[in-house]
Amino acid sequence: MNTAPHVLAVLHPRVALFELGIAAELFGLARPELGVPWYQFDTLLTGDGPAQAAGALRLASDTGLDALDRADLIVVPGWSTDPEPPPAALLAALQRADARGARFMSICSGAFLLGHAGLLDGRRATTHWRHCERFAALFPQVRLDPDVLYVEEGRILTAAGSAAGIDAGLHLIAQDYGSAIANRVAQRMLVTPHRDGGQRQFIPAAYPQRRSERFDAVLAWAEAHLAEPLSVARLAERAAMSERSFLRRFHGATALTPMAWLSQLRIGRARAMLESGDATLDDIASACGYGSAESLRAAFRREVGLSPAAYRQRFRMRALQA
Template identity: 50%
Template sequence: MIVDEGTNPFEVGCATELFGLPRPELGLAGPLYEVTLCAPDPEVRMNHGFFTLTDVPGLDAADDADTLVVPGRPDNVVPRGEAVLAAVRRAHARGARVVSFCTGSFALAEAGLLDGRRATTHWLWADSFRSLHPGVVLEPDVLFVDEGGILTAAGSSAALDLGLHLWRQDHGAEIANAVSRRLVFAAHRDGGQRQFVERPVPDVPDASLGPLLAWAQERLGEPLTVAELAARAAVSPATLHRRFRTQLGTTPLAWLTAERVTLARRLIERGENRLDVVAARCGLGTAANLRARLRRETGLSPSAYRRRFGPGTGEPITA
């Protein structure tokens, strides 16, 4: 992880919490990530001088990383130093995964990695980003964007969403869910979910979706429909759609499908080899539908997913 003059402590803390702490609750022999800080200078003053890091390794430490994390800073109109940009370019050129948190996307854009690509940043800085980097396809109203080897997260807590997305990519849904429980954070918010959701003060009794979501999660194997969810919530399907859009930034059907795919992934990771059983238990119906949904979500067939994330798998990854 690169830290530079004025880096925001929050994003550094997110990366440390996500990847730098031991995870004894996972029951594994050793850590799944190894984290190293690096900087252009051994002494780095953080944003607003909240604290100063000392004895930080040089940027050459990034040359061995499988993943390079670039947190943000608030003074985004000031160009990053060439040494930082060169380290980012070297990482990308040799095939490392490059990740930005919050306004760290400015550094990736300055390094030339985002030209012609989709990316996001904190909504507050969207206009500034567009003016400085018109060649980037900015998506300012999503939590994160995954462009394969380059991933960008929106502001603040979206760094946790993207971090958990990386856990799912690297180690599967079961382990990612365990990490999210440790963080006391939502296990899976899709990258396309909106950064900022309006929540006007209600003039009616509490319309939270929480009880409905919990009820549905216990019945994923049943043939639930949007109409049944609406009936359970005692509202019309149209009202249910509006509440899902307002509170979750998605539709009832999309949420239900995502939950079923997540359950299917966890069942496979726990060792269930019968695809028809997995499909039935998670509500996807048929093995063919399971294959299609899993490939769309992960890029892997069920057998490939089992080989990668099934019982007894998981190799350390340097970050």
């Protein structure tokens, strides 16, 4: 891309500090090592005077509402869940930004501001599970999905909670710069490169049992043999476990089924191959463990929302513009 996208974080007068930190880390931290024009990051305080955060911390900014008329991506890192509507001037500015095609991303309760502005009417959206009942009562015209990490609906991305904001942000970075750069950002942040937005918010075993070296070895072996047919039975045999025990241990360690985990790895490898070379779709399908190019097309469209050809073309256009 020729110019760096302008990201504007819109802050409530009582700012959600951790969520703001997520937005700043994803979009505001300088990343010269990536060799691409990184995002321009600004903040907009919506109250009179400095915003107040935890620990008596106060934040000030010189940015005015007119910044909403220029931003490419507007991030709302938390908002009040009270029914009182935000200032009319702020809502009008958000609506103007939507009308001109700006993108939006909310983290946790940030979806409430987008709801007050009417930007989510008729759309799917999510917020943190503990706010879902109140959100649904305030915004009945929104198709609330209370059981996912994040929802992308057109130009609007709503993330369920703080950590889900990291996942959603990495998803946007992958759209803008490709999965390889998104993976490098995730590596620097020491987080998982990609969690699909459809994963459940609440995982009962928040701290899974420690995995054995034998189990970790099976996961590494599977990743190294993605091109081969990999069934649950084969993985369980490799781990010297019954299928039932293997499924239980696998879900406890990854919060995914083996097939969902393998699908993420295979799609990730396919994306990397589409971004980095001219391999044919048949070759990519073979390298990623799909039986045919048609199987790859179907899985890729389901997971990414684009055909492999469209993804490759979009990524190349961005590379040419950079």
